[in-house]
Amino acid sequence: MSDETPHPAAAPTFSSREAAALPRRSATISVLVENESGVLARVIGLFAGRGYNIDSLTVASVDAGGSRSRINIVTSGSDMVIEQIKAQLTRLVPVYRIAELSQEGPHLARELAMVKVISDGANRAEALRLAEAFRARVIDATVESFVFELTGGTQKLDSFIELLRPIGLAEVSRTGVAAIARGTRMLSSKH
Amino acid sequence: MTAIQQQSGAEILLRALRDQGVEVIFGYPGGAVLPIYDAIYQQNSIRHILVRHEQAAVHAAEGYARSTGKVGVVLVTSGPGATNAVTGLVDALMDSIPVVCLTGQVPTHLIGNDAFQEADTTGITRAATKQNYLVRQSEDLARTVHEAFHIARSGRPGPVLIDLPKDILIAPAPYQPASAEPHRSYRPVTEPDPSRIKEAVRLLKSAKRPIVYSGGGVINAGDAASAALVEFVRVTGMPCTSTLMGLGAYPSNDPQFLGMLGMHGTYEANNAMHGCDVMLNIGARFDDRVTGRLNAFSPDSRKIHADIDPSSINKNVVVDVPIIGDAGLVMQALLAAWHADDTRQDREGLASWWRQIDAWRAVDSLKFTQNPAPGSIIKPQHAIRRLYEITRETGRDTFISTEVGQHQMWAAQHFRFDKPNRWMTSGGLGTMGYGLPAAAGVQIAHPDALVIDVAGEASILMNIQEMATLAQYRLPVKVFILNNQYMGMVRQWQELLHGSRYSESYSEALPDFVKLADAFHGVGLRATSVDDLDRVIREMIAIDRPVIADICVDQKENCFPMIPSGAAHNEMILGPEHQDRAAAVTDEGLMLV
Numbered sequence: 001m002s003d004e005t006p007h008p009a010a011a012p013t014f015s016s017r018e019a020a021a022l023p024r025r026s027a028t029i030s031v032l033v034e035n036e037s038g039v040l041a042r043v044i045g046l047f048a049g050r051g052y053n054i055d056s057l058t059v060a061s062v063d064a065g066g067s068r069s070r071i072n073i074v075t076s077g078s079d080m081v082i083e084q085i086k087a088q089l090t091r092l093v094p095v096y097r098i099a100e101l102s103q104e105g106p107h108l109a110r111e112l113a114m115v116k117v118i119s120d121g122a123n124r125a126e127a128l129r130l131a132e133a134f135r136a137r138v139i140d141a142t143v144e145s146f147v148f149e150l151t152g153g154t155q156k157l158d159s160f161i162e163l164l165r166p167i168g169l170a171e172v173s174r175t176g177v178a179a180i181a182r183g184t185r186m187l188s189s190k191h
Numbered sequence: 192m193t194a195i196q197q198q199s200g201a202e203i204l205l206r207a208l209r210d211q212g213v214e215v216i217f218g219y220p221g222g223a224v225l226p227i228y229d230a231i232y233q234q235n236s237i238r239h240i241l242v243r244h245e246q247a248a249v250h251a252a253e254g255y256a257r258s259t260g261k262v263g264v265v266l267v268t269s270g271p272g273a274t275n276a277v278t279g280l281v282d283a284l285m286d287s288i289p290v291v292c293l294t295g296q297v298p299t300h301l302i303g304n305d306a307f308q309e310a311d312t313t314g315i316t317r318a319a320t321k322q323n324y325l326v327r328q329s330e331d332l333a334r335t336v337h338e339a340f341h342i343a344r345s346g347r348p349g350p351v352l353i354d355l356p357k358d359i360l361i362a363p364a365p366y367q368p369a370s371a372e373p374h375r376s377y378r379p380v381t382e383p384d385p386s387r388i389k390e391a392v393r394l395l396k397s398a399k400r401p402i403v404y405s406g407g408g409v410i411n412a413g414d415a416a417s418a419a420l421v422e423f424v425r426v427t428g429m430p431c432t433s434t435l436m437g438l439g440a441y442p443s444n445d446p447q448f449l450g451m452l453g454m455h456g457t458y459e460a461n462n463a464m465h466g467c468d469v470m471l472n473i474g475a476r477f478d479d480r481v482t483g484r485l486n487a488f489s490p491d492s493r494k495i496h497a498d499i500d501p502s503s504i505n506k507n508v509v510v511d512v513p514i515i516g517d518a519g520l521v522m523q524a525l526l527a528a529w530h531a532d533d534t535r536q537d538r539e540g541l542a543s544w545w546r547q548i549d550a551w552r553a554v555d556s557l558k559f560t561q562n563p564a565p566g567s568i569i570k571p572q573h574a575i576r577r578l579y580e581i582t583r584e585t586g587r588d589t590f591i592s593t594e595v596g597q598h599q600m601w602a603a604q605h606f607r608f609d610k611p612n613r614w615m616t617s618g619g620l621g622t623m624g625y626g627l628p629a630a631a632g633v634q635i636a637h638p639d640a641l642v643i644d645v646a647g648e649a650s651i652l653m654n655i656q657e658m659a660t661l662a663q664y665r666l667p668v669k670v671f672i673l674n675n676q677y678m679g680m681v682r683q684w685q686e687l688l689h690g691s692r693y694s695e696s697y698s699e700a701l702p703d704f705v706k707l708a709d710a711f712h713g714v715g716l717r718a719t720s721v722d723d724l725d726r727v728i729r730e731m732i733a734i735d736r737p738v739i740a741d742i743c744v745d746q747k748e749n750c751f752p753m754i755p756s757g758a759a760h761n762e763m764i765l766g767p768e769h770q771d772r773a774a775a776v777t778d779e780g781l782m783l784v
Contacts, residue, residue, distance in 0.1 A: 010387075091502050
């Protein structure tokens with residue numbers, strides 16, 4: 001077909017079982033759902049019940065009336081498993097649309113961390129220098145502690161936290177990944 | 192505007208059910224659903240069938256649904272009523288049976304307080320249903336009921352549950368008719384992709400060794416789907432096999448039918464699946480009972496898989512041509528494309544493939560030997576064969592339900608179905624206790640038909656209380672027990688896989704089924720030797736009341752052929768009639784169920 005829009009009944013094909021089963025990869029999937037009672041439990045239950053991984057999960061309502069929520073899931077598995085995850089999610093009654101952002105084109109993925117450091121002396125100064133290098137903001141300070149706020153990709157947050165570990169890292173709170181496609185592509189209604 | 196006459200939630204519920212065409216509800220009352228029972232009492236258009244256990248209510252609704260193509264409706268109370276229904280819901284989910292289950296709930300202000308007979312029903316049944324709802328506002332009640340029926344019957348059918356707090360049932364509620372608007376988010380695809388249909392036809396025309404493998408999806412898609420399947424198989428001249436759930440879609444006595452495939456399928460069906468070069472799977476899901484060892488499953492074939500549920504495709508088996516769509520529409524599209532495509536079919540290849548299949552068929556893998564001498568012990572296969580032949584002689588429309596185990600497999604092998612919707616069995620979940628309530632549901636829907644539950648003496652005890660339901664509604668269901676005093680399939684696996692250590696699989700203290708039938712206002716019959724059998728079957732059929740026929744069969748008989756756990760289709764073991772090969776069960780196979 002010359003038309004780029006796939007037929008609604010199109011299903012993915014694999015060259016072989018071996019190709020489908022290997023290797024494992026990471027996938028960022030966004031799911032637009034009806035904001036009804038139990039919908040998050042339904043999505044999480046699907047992952048738990050079928051033995052899929054959840055590396056990160058975020059959820060919030062995304063329209064003015066609060067009737068639709070967007071769930072962003074970072075998961076991993078073989079191509080075959082990830083296609084299964086997408087098919088199983090699509091099958092849920094309150095799901096409007098899903099998109100695998102990591103496959104369908106360039107996308108942005110960000111998370112936010114709040115990181116508490118308790119230290120003194122040189123370590124305290126070093127923590128501040130690192131925060132500056134990572135463009136983390138100080139959102140709380142006492143004589144013994146800082147709370148930094150840092151936004152960015154998962155790896156950036158991971159490395160910031162690792163660097164703070166020997167100099168007084170005390171506590172971390174992270175949001176998990178929010179993701180969106182670059183350009184004009186949208187996760188709107190599937191119809 | 193005139194004032195809208197407000198009815199109670201319970202009355203609105205019944206009105207919505209009527210508008211959905213509901214004629215029968217299978218249920219059991221309790222505190223939380225008393226307002227619904229009060230509304231039922233005051234009307235005559237919907238009939239309520241009182242079962243004796245909530246699990247049976249769901250199975251009865253499944254039998255009703257499977258034998259009519261309509262949605263089965265269940266009504267149970269909160270707490271234990273709902274939890275007892277869970278097994279039935281999962282059964283319907285696994286076998287894609289459309290059921291709407293209404294559960295009572297404590298009043299909204301008590302939810303979460305551990306009130307009497309409170310359970311988190313929507314939480315418990317989330318993975319047991321296709322969709323479930325807790326109605327928190329009267330305004331949502333009618334809409335929710337209409338939506339539940341739409342979801343239960345469309346797409347891949349399944350159970351939908353509506354949890355109804357008691358205050359919602361009592362308070363006035365507005366009525367709304369079913370909306371013509373499509374559902375907000377749920378829109379199953381039914382029309383297949385034409386380009387995939389063309390690709391499938393090209394593949395099938397070039398096939399030298401094709402096979403059609405049909406499943407329960409064809410039955411669910413309605414009579415037109417079965418008719419299209421039959422026409423396609425006849426036009427193309429291909430061999431056709433069926434899953435347990437698909438039996439009846441293609442007539443079993445037709446020479447192009449190879450019998451059931453899978454763990455207890457025929458030698459010809461399984462070898463043809465193993466050796467084919469193009470496979471058309473229509474409405475089946477490559478279940479592990481069917482595929483055997485996955486990495487040895489039909490290794491040299493190109494596979495076409497048509498299913499209404501996208502998640503069934505590429506789940507277990509990687510396929511070459513996936514088609515998402517309704518089984519009937521897919522078969523009709525394939526048939527049209529077959530006629531439109533001017534490529535010549537490889538008829539020579541097909542002819543030599545049939546010669547190979549006939550050689551496999553000549554093995555006669557379902558063969559058994561019944562000693563005809565008076566006083567001889569009855570072989571269970573013989574009992575099913577005679578049941579089939581005698582019911583056929585009567586010319587009556589016959590519906591068979593089963594429990595789970597050896598008797599179920601023997602029924603699937605030896606009872607021959609030539610129409611869809613005549614075979615009710617628990618395939619996916621394998622629920623012992625399914626058959627008797629399912630038969631009750633079938634008999635309610637088809638009062639004049641001959642309805643027989645082929646049972647084992649162990650399974651039947653799991654929902655034996657439903658004999659009382661049969662008596663109350665004068666349902667002349669026949670319970671045909673193949674009594675070997677063992678949980679036969681467990682015993683068979685213990686013999687083959689666990690050194691004949693028959694751990695807990697022997698029933699020491701069985702009831703006297705003849706007296707038991709009598710106690711439940713039915714008629715009990717017994718056959719202990721082969722010369723009793725025909726007489727008992729004929730008598731059972733002739734009696735217009737519930738009957739238990741206790742057929743005492745050979746205790747040690749095993750169900751063959753069999754693909755042992757972890758084996759491939761071409762590694763099946765045949766019965767003692769065939770110079771049995773030793774069971775080649777691997778350590779890996781031992782872990783499988």
